[in-house]
Amino acid sequence: MPDHAAAPWLYLASQSPRRRELLAQWGWRAELLLPDTEAELHALEALEAVQPHEAPARYVQRVTRLKLQAALQRLQHRGWPPGPVLCADTTVALGREIFGKPADAAEAAQMLQRLAGQRHRVLTAVALAHQGQVWQGLSRSTVEFAPWSAAEIGRYVASGEPLGKAGAYAIQGRASQWIRRISGSHSGIVGLPAFETAQLLRAAGLALP
Numbered sequence: 001m002p003d004h005a006a007a008p009w010l011y012l013a014s015q016s017p018r019r020r021e022l023l024a025q026w027g028w029r030a031e032l033l034l035p036d037t038e039a040e041l042h043a044l045e046a047l048e049a050v051q052p053h054e055a056p057a058r059y060v061q062r063v064t065r066l067k068l069q070a071a072l073q074r075l076q077h078r079g080w081p082p083g084p085v086l087c088a089d090t091t092v093a094l095g096r097e098i099f100g101k102p103a104d105a106a107e108a109a110q111m112l113q114r115l116a117g118q119r120h121r122v123l124t125a126v127a128l129a130h131q132g133q134v135w136q137g138l139s140r141s142t143v144e145f146a147p148w149s150a151a152e153i154g155r156y157v158a159s160g161e162p163l164g165k166a167g168a169y170a171i172q173g174r175a176s177q178w179i180r181r182i183s184g185s186h187s188g189i190v191g192l193p194a195f196e197t198a199q200l201l202r203a204a205g206l207a208l209p
């Protein structure tokens with residue numbers, strides 16, 4: 001049994017349960033540093049707006065920096081003990097087109113119809129703040145989907161899995177059955193790239209568990 005009390009800890013400013021699970025797999029204890037007011041939640045959603053002609057890699061890194069700044073302000077405002085703060089953002093890109101999280105089932109189906117039978121990129125930016133310094137990394141992966149029939153997409157959307165996921169799918173779930181191949185980082189596609197995250201933690205002088 002891992003000794004959770006002895007595990008090194010950090011603040012995780014992300015609502016994604018997958019990111020917390022990945023950190024736990026790597027031996028970290030994550031204290032969630034999440035927005036707790038409607039106003040803060042709306043402000044965060046507003047941060048995710050894409051600027052005109054913004055390239056996907058630029059977009060995902062800009063949003064991650066903004067998320068980190070918001071998290072640092074939250075920490076200061078709450079007066080919690082200082083500690084490393086980690087956050088990330090995942091974006092699916094078909095060419096230069098950015099696919100965020102679908103607003104509803106209809107949008108999820110539209111996204112999947114566009115991605116079916118194609119190759120797309122998944123970009124996850126990760127940022128860490130510790131003792132007044134900031135480190136950032138970017139993981140780039142390519143995912144190739146097999147063709148999906150309209151009926152299969154319909155059933156997949158009805159499973160509920162696409163909601164809350166960038167590009168309307170989860171490689172860690174049922175969608176893997178249509179993924180022909182990937183190159184890059186599986187954990188990056190899920191939402192927190194193991195290698196790049198470890199690089200940031202090391203750069204900040206934190207010993208990996």
Ligand SMILES: Cc1cn([C@H]2C[C@H](O)[C@@H](COP(=O)(O)OP(=O)(O)OP(=O)(O)O)O2)c(=O)[nH]c1=O
Binds near residue numbers: 017169
């Ligand atoms: C492509 C893909 C994305 N995702 C998820 C990871 C992220 O949770 C989500 C992308 O949205 P994000 O905006 O990166 O993250 P989030 O809204 O879940 O959490 P927060 O902004 O608080 O950090 O999509 C998967 O779980 N599996 C996948 O295969």
